Amino acid sequence: MNDSVYDGLLGGDSSQWAFGTDFEDPLAGVDTSVPAGIDAAELAAYCLMLGDDTLVLSQRLSEWCSRAPELEEDIALANMALDLLGQARLLLARAAAADPACVPSLPAGSPVPDEDALAFFRDAGQFRNVRMAEVPNGDFAHVVVRLLLFSNARLAILSRLRDSADAVLAAVAAKGVKELTYHRDWAGRWFVTCAQGTEESRRRLIDALGMLWPLYDELFAAHPVERSLAAAGAGVDPETVRAEADVVLDQVFAVADVPRPPLVGVRGRTGRDGLHTEALSLMLAEMQVVARAHPSGRW
Amino acid sequence: MTGDRRDWPLYEVFLRGKRGLNHVHVGSLHAPDDAFALSHARDVYTRRNEGVSIWVVRADAITASSPDEKDPLFAPSGDKVYRHPTFYEIPADVPHM
Numbered sequence: 530m531n532d533s534v535y536d537g538l539l540g541g542d543s544s545q546w547a548f549g550t551d552f553e554d555p556l557a558g559v560d561t562s563v564p565a566g567i568d569a570a571e572l573a574a575y576c577l578m579l580g581d582d583t584l585v586l587s588q589r590l591s592e593w594c595s596r597a598p599e600l601e602e603d604i605a606l607a608n609m610a611l612d613l614l615g616q617a618r619l620l621l622a623r624a625a626a627a628d629p630a631c632v633p634s635l636p637a638g639s640p641v642p643d644e645d646a647l648a649f650f651r652d653a654g655q656f657r658n659v660r661m662a663e664v665p666n667g668d669f670a671h672v673v674v675r676l677l678l679f680s681n682a683r684l685a686i687l688s689r690l691r692d693s694a695d696a697v698l699a700a701v702a703a704k705g706v707k708e709l710t711y712h713r714d715w716a717g718r719w720f721v722t723c724a725q726g727t728e729e730s731r732r733r734l735i736d737a738l739g740m741l742w743p744l745y746d747e748l749f750a751a752h753p754v755e756r757s758l759a760a761a762g763a764g765v766d767p768e769t770v771r772a773e774a775d776v777v778l779d780q781v782f783a784v785a786d787v788p789r790p791p792l793v794g795v796r797g798r799t800g801r802d803g804l805h806t807e808a809l810s811l812m813l814a815e816m817q818v819v820a821r822a823h824p825s826g827r828w
Numbered sequence: 829m830t831g832d833r834r835d836w837p838l839y840e841v842f843l844r845g846k847r848g849l850n851h852v853h854v855g856s857l858h859a860p861d862d863a864f865a866l867s868h869a870r871d872v873y874t875r876r877n878e879g880v881s882i883w884v885v886r887a888d889a890i891t892a893s894s895p896d897e898k899d900p901l902f903a904p905s906g907d908k909v910y911r912h913p914t915f916y917e918i919p920a921d922v923p924h925m
Contacts, residue, residue, distance in 0.1 A: 601857055601868035608871055715867065722860075 555618050555644065556697065561626035564694050567761050572695060573628030574657070575758045577647070578801055579686075580620030581658035584648055585809070586679060587613035588816050589666055598669055605715060606672065612708040619701045621647045626697075639825045649820035653803075653810040660800045661744040663809040670723050670733040674741050677716035681777055682748040684709040685770035694762040717781045724785035735787065743793040749774070752801040838887040839865040841872075843879035851883050859884075 563569045590610035597603035625632045625643030632643045633650040641649075661679055666672060687709060690702035723734040749771040751759075758764025782789050798804040820826070836858040842851035854873050859865035865884040874882070893901055905911070 599858070601859065601872055604875070605867070605871040608875060711870075718863070718867070 554642070555622045556626060559697060559700075561623070561697060563627050564696075564763065567694065567758070567763050569628045570630070571754050571757055571761075572763060573624040573631045574754045575764050576620045576624035576627065576698070577631065578657040578752065578755070580617045580624060580647075581656045582662050582679075582683070583613040583620065584617035585656065585658045585812070586662040586675075587611070587617060588812060589662065589675075590672070592666055593672060602669075609676070609708075609712050609715070612705075612712070616701060616705050616708070617648070618644050619697075619704075623695075623697045623701065635824050640827050641820070641824065645820065649817045650824070653805050653813055655803060656800070656805065656809060656813075657803065658800050658805075658809075659744070659747050660806055660809075661741065661748060663800070663805060663812060664741070664744065665808050665812075667737060667740065668733055669719075670730070670737040671740065673716050673719040673723060674734065674737040676712055677720050677781065678741060678745055678748065678778070680709045680712035680716060682767070682770075682774050684713055685774040685777075686765045686767055689765045689770060693764065698763060713777075720781055720787075721785045724787050734785075738787065738790060742790045744795075746793060746795040747799050747801075750795050750799060750801070752799075755801075836860050839869070839884045840887050840890065841869045842883040842885075843869075843873060844881040845878060846880055851881065854878075856887060862886075 563572055587610045590606050590613065593603065593606040593610075595603065597606055621644035622642075625647060629643070632646050635641055635646055635650065661675065664675075684706065687702040687705045691699055691706065693699040693702065720734065723730040725731075749767045751766045751768045755764055756766050759766035759769070779789060838856055839859055840856050841854050843854050844851045857865065857868050857872055859868045862884065865886075866882060869882050869884050873879070
């Protein structure tokens with residue numbers, strides 16, 4: 530007999546781990562050459578956009594650790610944070626492999642891998658994430674609404690990105706689709722539950738939607754790099770998936786009996802251009818302080 | 829649903845592993861309804877790739893034997909070794925025995 534039921538379930542075999550238990554190089558054994566017809570610097574910039582979205586949102590979700598209203602939801606939020614962190618790691622590693630010039634320089638001999646250098650040694654102005662990902666957490670309804678809006682939009686993009694001319698992006702997208710499908714399912718269920726729950730839960734949900742809705746349009750505002758990569762067959766122009774994402778969102782709103790707020794358009798420079806809210810600097814200060822204090826540290 | 833945790837019923841969670849034939853009891857959790865119980869079970873008990881199938885059932889739906897009944901229920905079978913099919917020879921050409 531096994532000492533733990535889990536021993537029996539796993540059978541002492543660790544081959545189920547997607548990347549083994551050796552996390553040295555996330556792209557080990559993968560062909561990272563840039564396909565013909567695609568500009569390497571643009572591909573790297575595009576990977577940073579998608580990767581920064583998931584890195585920053587992952588950090589926000591991690592801040593929920595030990596603070597969720599229920600133990601089960603605490604773990605659910607941590608699970609989703611780790612899913613997004615895994616996507617970020619692959620995307621940042623892909624950016625570094627496509628264009629090593631995008632990686633911040635570190636002291637000679639530093640063992641910090643490229644994706645960590647990108648995550649921990651860039652300032653807010655160099656991050657390319659949408660602002661939806663960075664705004665501070667609020668109550669539980671806030672994280673539900675943020676995850677619903679983000680995961681729904683990202684799922685539509687990754688579904689198409691599975692056909693990317695860049696095999697690495699296609700593989701990251703294929704992995705991400707499964708994860709984001711669950712995130713959207715989780716957020717959608719809680720969205721409806723809060724909306725149809727008590728007067729207080731509905732009030733909080735509507736408030737959270739009011740706070741986050743002005744940032745919704747930016748999820749679909751195409752940056753020139755996104756347009757260029759889409760034209761080359763390696764990326765997805767977010768404007769082209771907006772209609773299908775909206776259809777899903779409208780279904781959730783209808784079931785929840787929540788009116789869709791009027792569209793608030795985004796103008797001028799956005800997170801994709803490095804223009805952020807002050808909240809990002811504060812978040813990064815906490816996230817990066819230990820790594821920056823020890824640029825030659827080994828973890 | 830209610831916001832009061834004390835009103836969330838207890839659920840028992842059963843998982844079937846990749847190579848397992850039967851679902852195995854792995855633990856319990858609280859959830860407001862069956863759908864959330866399944867979701868919670870996925871989040872809490874399958875993080876390390878343990879399962880390919882989940883059953884959840886409300887703990888109050890399980891009818892269990894009482895420890896007080898242990899003797900009348902189980903002691904009578906203790907001395908009936910002849911119920912094990914070990915008193916005949918298995919022919920050599922019968923496989924999978």
